[in-house]
Amino acid sequence: MMSMIRVSTKINGDAVAFLCETDETLLDVLRDRLGLTGSKEGCGTGDCGACSVTLDGRVVCSCLVLGAEAEGRAIGTVEGIASGDTLHPLQAKFLEFAALQCGVCTPGFLVAAKALLERNPDPTESEIRFGLAGNLCRCTGYDKIVRAVQAAAVEMRKG
Amino acid sequence: MRYEAPTTISAAVKLLAGKAGLARVLAGGTDLLVQMRTDRIAPDLIVDVKRIPSLGAITAKAGAFRIGAAVPGAALGENKALRRAWPGVVEAANLIGSTQIQSRATLAGNLCNASPAADSVPALVASGATAVVAGPKGRRTVPVEAIAVGPGKTSLKKGELVEAILLPKRQPRSGDAYLRFIPRSEMDIAVVGAGVNLTLDRKGVCIAARVALGAVAERVILVPEAAAALIGTPVDAAALDRLAEAASAACRPIDDKRGTREFRVKVAGVLARRAVAIALQRARGK
Amino acid sequence: MVQVKLSGPLKLAAGGKGELEIEAANIRQLLDRLCADHPKLKPMFDRGVAVAIDGQIYRDDWFRPIPAGSEVVVLPRMSGG
C-alpha cells in the first residue's frame, strides 16, 4: 500500500483537511475523496480544461496538480461560485444566453471565465477567445459562451 | 512514490542525490504529471521545488534578470521590466499551453523537459540565456543550449537541478522575437519554432545576431549560418532570403502527426524571416 | 393494387425489379407479400426496413395503412447520430 499524506487546505473559503496518496491528483481528491464532482475529467492531460479550479487565485487544471501540492493553498471550484442561492453573473448569463448544451464543460468554463474577468474586467472578444482557449466545448461552437461572458463582464462592471 | 517539498536548494539537492531510485523535480508539473498519467514514467521520488523561496522570484540586477526555476509563465507576463527587455522570451513562454498551463509551467521546466519543440527554448537560446545548475558539487552556470542533449534527455547529472535562468542585459538597438507554427490558434505543440535576437549599429547594420530553431531536429538548435546571413547587412530582402535558406538548410526534422519533413523545412525559413522582421522593429525601437 | 419501388440493395434481392405491383392495405401485408414473391428479401427485412408512403418515412410500423394509389418506396432501415 502506498503512503498516504495529510494535506490541510482551504476549499471555497472553508478549511479542509484530507488524506491522499502521493501520486493522486487534486482532481481525484476533489471528486473521489471530497465529493466535489463539479470539476470534470475530460482528458486527464491538461488539454480540455473541464477540471479547471483556482489555486491561490490562478486558474489551473486540477488534473495536473498533485493533491499534496495543495498544502496550505486556497482552492476555488465551481461549487463555490454562487453565493448561497444567488447565482454569479456568469452563471446567470450562461443560462440566459443558452451558453451550454450538454453542460459538462460548463464548470471549467465558469471557473476560467471568472478568473479571466477578475484580471481583465473589460476583455475584447479576442481576449475572451484566447483566454478561454484551454477550455474545450464540443456542443456550442463557443458563440453563445463568448456572448455570455461579454454580457457578464458588462453586468460585473456595473458592480 | 515519495513526495517531498524542501524549502532550501541544499535540501532539494540532497534528496535528488539520495539513493531514491528514479527522482524527478516538480516545478509546474505540466509535463511531469502528464508523463506519470500516461505511464511513460513512474518516479520513486518527487521533489516539489515550489516551497524554495528563491526559486519563485524574478530579480533584476544592472539590467540582467534572474528567473527562479519555479516562476510560472503567467508571472513572467506580469513582469513589465522583463517584458520590455526580453519581449521575445516572454512571448515564447506565454505561448506554452493555455491560461491554466501558464499558471504552472516554468522556463526551467520547459528547458529540462528537453522537448525539441519546447516554445521558450529557442527564444532563450537566441537571447544568450544561461542556466544556473545546483548539484552535490555546488553550482555551475551553463548556456541553456547545453542542457538538452536529445528528446527527453538532459546533460544534468544525478542530484542536479536547474535553479534559475539568467537573461543578460538588453543591448542598445537590439531586439528579440519568437514565432512558432501550430495548426490551431492555441493549445498545440510547435510544428516549427524560430527565435531571434539581433543588434544593430547606429547605421542600422546588424552587428550581432543569434537564430535558434525548434522542432526541426532532435533538440533545439542554434543556427550560426542563419545569423551570419544577417550580420554585416542592413537586414534587407537579400539578407532575409539568405537567412531563410540557411534556416531551412539547418533542419533535420522528422515526419510525424504534427507535420511532414518538407513542411517543417520550408516553414522554418518562413518563420525565421518573420521573426527577424519583428526583432528588427524592436531593435529600431518601433 | 399499390405501386411499390424497391430502393438500393433491396432491388437486387428482388431479382433486379425496381418497381412492383402488390395488393396490400398496410405495411405488414406489403412486406409479407414481397417476401413471399422474393424470398431473398426476407433476411434484409429481418435486419429492418423503412417504408415511405407518399414521401413520409416509417420504421417498422406494420399496421400503417397504405392508401390506394399512394407512392410506396421500401428502403433499407436508416438510423442517425
Place this chain on the structure above:
Amino acid sequence: MPLDAKLDPATHHFRLVGTRPLRPDGVDKVTGRARFGADASAPGMLVARILRSPHAHARIRAIDTTKAARLPGVKAIVTSADFQPGDPAIHDVLCNVMARDKALYDGHAVAAVAAVSAAIARKALKLIKVDYEVLPHVTDVDEAMKPGAPLLHHGMKTENVEPAPKKASNVASRCEFGHGDPEVGFKQADVVVERRFKTEATHQGYIEPHACLASVGSDGQGELWVCTQGHYMVRNTCAALIGMDVSKLRVTASEIGGGFGGKTTVFIEPVALALSRKAGKPVKLVMSREEVFRASGPTSSSSIDVKIGVTRAGRITGALADIRMQGGAFAGSPVELGAMSAFACYDLEHVKAVGWDVVTNRPKQAAYRAPGAPMVAFAVESVLDELAHKIGMDPVELRLKNAAKEGTQSSYGPKYKRIGLGECLEAARQHPHYKAPLGKNQGRGIAAGFWFNFGGQTCVSLNVNIDGTVVLAVGTPDIGGSRASMCMIAAEELGIEYDKVRAIVADTSSLGYNDISEGSRVTFSTGLATIAAARDAIGKLTARAAKTWGISPDAVVWENGHARPSSPNAGDFAPLSLAEIAKTAGSTGGPIAGHYEVNAGGAGVSFAVHMADAEVDPETGRVHITRYTVVQDAGKAVHPSYVEGQFQGGAAQGIGWAINEEYFYGQDGRLQNPGFLDYRIPVASDLPMIDTVIVEVPNPGHPYGVRGVGETSIVPPLAAIANAVSAAAGVRLTELPMSPPRVLAAIDGAVAKKKPRS
C-alpha cells in the same frame, strides 16, 4: 381535440413555442450539481480497468490471468469467455466489447479487472499475460479493398453483388441508389467534372468520456447508471450480452456530456455488469480520453469518386458517385446513408450513387451526426462548385436551378413532400455575408446539405399533480436541451405556465421503451408524444369538469388552461382551472395522467446552406475561418436558442473535420494521436461568431411542423470550407483534413505527401 391534430403554424398563435425560457436543468449545470456518468459512486464500490490490444491485428493464442487474480485487492477479472454468443444481430457488438479469437484493432479490449482501487486495477492489468500472434494489418479503405490485402474476417463475402463472390474480402457489401442513366445524362452535358476525394476518420469528441456504475446482486437484479443516448438500448443489449432478463436490469441515464451519435451503442457497460456480477459488488468503469479515441466509435474514413455533368444553362444532366467507406473492424459503415444522401439536394433525371462497405483494422465506427452524409456532401458540393466556376454561374444560382422541391423524386427513392431547400438558398443569397467584400488571401465557399431525420418508438407519461403542477416523464436522454422544449410543449398544450411543468428522463423500469436519442428525432418524436399525452390528459380534465358540473363531456371545452362549458346553453358554470380540477382529482375519479405510445413516422427531411470565408497563409498553408453563416430549415423552432445552438455546434464540428481533425495511424497500425493535444478539435480562438438563420417551412408530418435540426448542420461545412479554401488558395483541395502540410503542398503544386500507411 384529436391527439395528433395539426395546428397551422402559419396562422396558429403559439403562447410559448418559439420563445426562449431558461432550461430546467440549467442551475444544476452551472453550479456543479448535475450528475454525469462519472459522478456517481456506491458503498463498497470497486474500480475497473480494461486491458487493450497494443496490436492492430493479432490472433489471441491465450490469456493468462492467474498472476493478476492473485494480486491482493483484485476482486474480479473477465475475458471474452464471460460473454456468451447469442443473438446474431449483436454478434459484432459482442466481439467489439471484448476481443474473442482475434484482436482487430489497436485498443481492442481483451480483458478487464475490478479491484479495490484504480492503482491496484492498473497493476493487475500489467500482470495479465496475453499470447498474441501478430498478423498483417490494413487501415486505409482503398488498400483494404485491394486483392491480397490482409483479411479481417475469412468468412466475409461481399453482399449484393451478382454473381455472388466465392472469395472472401474486406468488402462487406455493395449498395446502389438512383434512377435514370448517368451515362445518358453526361452525353447531354456541356461540361463534365470528375474527381476523387478522400476524408480521414474523425471522432465525435464529446468532452465526457464513457462512464458507468454497475451493480448486480446475487439475486440477479441489476442496476446501471450510465451516460448514453439510449438507456433502453443499453438495457436490451447488455441483458442479451451477459444473459440477464431485460426486466432484471434497470438502467438510469445520467446527464450526458455530449454524444453526437458516439453514445448510441455499448462499449464498457456489459464489461462493468459482468465484473459486478462476478465480484458481487458495485463496479465503476470510466474510459480514459486515450481509450475514448482508441476504442470507442469514430467515423468512417472515405474515398469517393464523383462525376457530374451540367449544361451551360446550369442544368445538371447526370450525376454519379462511387463511395467507399471503412467502418472499422466490423461491417456497418454508414456508406448506405452516404449513397442515399449524396444527391438528395437535387432534382435529377439521371443519378446513381454506389456504396461499398469496407472493414479495416480500426475501431468499429459509431454514428456521428448525420452519419455518412458530410463526406459525400464534401465531394458532391466541391464538384458543383467547380462546375459553377467553369460555366461562370453563381454557385447559389446553380443550386437553385437544380434544387429539389415538393414532388421531386429523391435520388434515394421517395418523392418529397413540402421541403425548404429553395427557401434556404434564397435566404443565403439575401444574407449580407454573401455580398460582403473579401480580404487578401481570403475565399468564400457555399454548400448545401441534406439529412433524413427520423422518428421511431417513443413513450411519454404526463402526471398532473394535486397543486396543478405537471411532471412529464420522457425516455429520451436530453443531449441538447430537449427537456426545455418538452416543458414548453406540454405547457403550451395544457395552457399553463412553463415553470409549472418539470420534465425528467425516466429510468428503463419506470417508463415504456424509447428508441435512442439519435437521428434528430427527440424534439420531433418526443415532442409529438408530449403533445398527444397532454391532449390525453386534457380529455380527462374536461371529463372531470363535466362530472363536477353534471353535464356531458362533449359540452366541455379546454381553453387557456381552463375547462369551460362549450356554450351558454351547455350550462352556466365558472371555468375550472387545471389546478382546481387537480385539487379534487382524488374525489372525482382518482389521479389524472396523460400517456402516449407511438412509433412516430413522418419526420420531415431537412436542408441547410452554409457559407464560409477562409483565409489561407500562402507561405504555411494555415487556414483560418474568418466568417461563417448557417441557414437551415427547422420546420418550426420550439426553442430558438437551442436550435441556433445545434446549427452552431454542427458548423463548429464541421470546421474541425474540414481543417484539422483526423485519425492518424502509424506504419504499425497504431493510433498516433489519441488525445486532445494532437486530435485537434477547434478551440475558442479558432472560430468566429457563427451567424444563424432559422428558416421555417413546416413539416406536414408534425402537429407544429417541427423538423429535426440536430444533424443537418454538420453536412455542408466540409464542402463549404473546401470551396472557400480552394478559392483562397487558387487550387482545388480534395483531401480532408485541409491541414497546413496538405494545403501548402497543394499550393506548391506538389502532390500532398501520403502519411505513413499500412
